[in-house]
Amino acid sequence: MKKNALFFWLAFLFAASLQAQDGPLSPASRHSLSLGLGLSQVSVRDQNASPLLYQNNLPQVTLRYQHSFKRGELQVGLQARYGNYTPKAYRGRAVNLGEVVVPLTSKLAAGHFSLNYLHRVNAAAKSAWYLGTGLQQLLQYPTEAPYAGLVSVTALPLILKVQHQFNAKNLLESQVQYTLAGLLSRFPWHATLSLPDVTSNLKALYQNNTRVVAGYQLNQVAWQTQFQHQVSPHLRVGLSYQFERLVDAKPRRLHTWSNSLSAQSAFTF
Structure with a gap:
């Protein structure tokens, strides 16, 4: 069902581009509101919780607002992923601990919120560079034990964006970022949460297992590139590829990375 929905979404975007006219477009819009639907392959190896590699394909939804002005742009983004979350080598299996049976399968809910400001540092006839x-x-958040990959990161990134306008209708953007510092929370390696007078496990997690990390300790990077085609004065369609990576070595190594591909449509005004 999910594959069919993605297929029809791509078919709609392709049909819309075929119906586009070649007439002149209106001046560049200052506001853009976009929706992206796609699939993300998420890979996690969390030595705090399990020696196994978790690797699954999750549906992905992205919402983004962008406000452009003379010398820069403001970006607000929200991305969500949700789906089955199992070890790559042991899908559908369980661990028997006496009378307790622990399934090696769960769901993974992942969310990413971003608020960015980029300043234009250089502009040519068809290209522009932004830094911010x-x-x-x-x-x-995995929903079941052993909670491999449970992590929260509040990050301050350095962002570089390059934009190239091929012609009046076709645009290519590439954006890369590296986290300079962050606030990191991870599931403890001993798999227990205990604080006096604290009834919330989430609160105990943040109070027990949160620390400030520098960029070289976190090794969090992301790269996104997207191609957009303007089919009307107020509608753009396109494709986007995204890569993300995060590594933390303490107390035991966490390595999570993802590759995502999505179809996008943007309303400009």
């Missing part, structure tokens, strides 16, 4: 920073929040 922002405030971003990442949360990965």
